[in-house]
Amino acid sequence: MRELEIEQHEKKKKPAFGINNAHPDVHPAILTLGVQMNQFILVGSSARCLGFMLAMKRLINDYECPAGATISRHLPGHYFSRQIDYLISARPMSTALGNSIRWLKTEIAAISPELSEEAAKKLLCEKIDVFIRERITAASEAIVNTTAGRYINDGDTILTFSKSSVVEKSLLEAHSRGTNFKVLVVDSSHLFEGKNLLTTLVRAGIDVEYIKAALVDHYMGSVTRALLGAHSLQANGSLHSRAGCSKIARSASQKGIPVIVCCESIKFSEKFTSDGIIGNEFGDTDIIAPDNNCDNGGMFGGWRNQPTTSLSSFMFDTTPARYIKAVISEHGTLGPTNCPNVLRANSSSTPLR
Incomplete structure (x- = not known):
């Protein structure tokens, strides 16, 4: 059953990505953003x-x-949807991006039709600036101050996985x-983002050791705390993050090492999945079955020639x-299952001005 589920998920059709396939209405800034996302520059x-x-x-x-239309009616309609469709074709939508899109569409729809076009555009840009400042920049700064002040102490050995911008700033x-x-x-094999974190910390003069995820159990004895970043925090308190993060958290937790997640509320999700398959993203299969290994008769030797075999x-x-x-x-510092309380507080708060 699980093999069938994975196979159906892998064969699910997604829009073909490419600037040539983009709708003419897609703005140049969105075209550039899509390329940066697709090429893992962002x-x-x-x-x-x-x-x-x-x-x-x-x-x-x-x-x-x-002519004859209003920003509040025209902008969040088909024109807006074409921008989003293009971005989704570049990479699956993250929770933070989805929450941001919903917020922006709500703010556009709330623009008074009495405002002139220039005034409406100015107001929207101001609201976006406030959103960036409050939900991204200030949120990150608050997490960094809390983490650096309370959860990183003299003599600690801090374990972190792959690269999280807010964990990096905290360190x-x-x-x-x-x-x-x-x-x-501890690094993931997908993008080797941990190498970028390693470079930054070494340049700052921090004592750092770099290992692959497969060796983490051998190094847990000296670890005092694990600091992890998040792709999203789901409604049931589960963490959606880089592949391998679950192994790191389980290993640390079983050895009594506290696992702390740094996560802005813009990444909190009202949804949850029972496993890591639904809503996941596929990476390069060469990570688990390199061509040179397969060609030499390794564990996955000849799999590409089998019509009924696929790797995910x-x-x-x-x-x-x-x-x-x-x-x-x-x-502040919350229990993982308190995510829904923050979502309710955010949804009932006064809109950003």
Whole structure:
């Protein structure tokens, strides 16, 4: 049953990506963003969310409302949808990007038809600036201050997986405050983002050790805390993050090492999955079955010649809430299952002005 589920998921059709396949209405800034996402130049969900908001500011500034229409009716309709369809063809939509799109469409629809076109465009751009400042920049700063001040102490050995921008900033901030600690960077085989984190920490003068995920159990004895980033935090408290994160969290938790997740509330999701398959993203199968290994008769030798055989290399996995000690967001330190409470608080709060 599971093999069938994976096969059906892998064969699910997605729009073909490419600038030549984009609708003529797609704005140049969105075209550029899509290429950056597709080529993994913009990788993290926070970076993609910020890139989208900045691209939408350019789109709004260049936008001209058709005669007889209003911005609140025309902009969030087919014109807006064509921008999103193009981005989805570049890469599956992340939770942060989806939440940002819903917020922006709501704000556009709320624009008074009494406003002039220029005034409406100016107001929308101002709201986007506030959104970036409050939900991305200030949220990250709050998490960094909490993490560096309370969860990175003298003598600690901090384990982190792959690369998270907010975890990276937390480590750099703790070091700048004079905290003496060591970092163990465990890397994923998909994009080797941990190498970028390693380079940054070494340049800052932080004591760092770099290992592959397969060796993590041998190094757990010296670890005092695990700091992990998030692709999204689901409604049941489970963590959706880079493939391999679940193994890291489980191993740490079973050895009594607290697992702390740093996650902005823009990544909180109202949905959850029972496994890591639904809503996942496929990576390069050469990671698990390199051509040189297959050609030499390795474990997967000859699989490409088998018509009934296919391999799936998932980019993300799901970590159950029971392996997570706490989640640090801009709202403070929470239990992983408190995600729905934050979502309700955000939805009932006054819209950004």
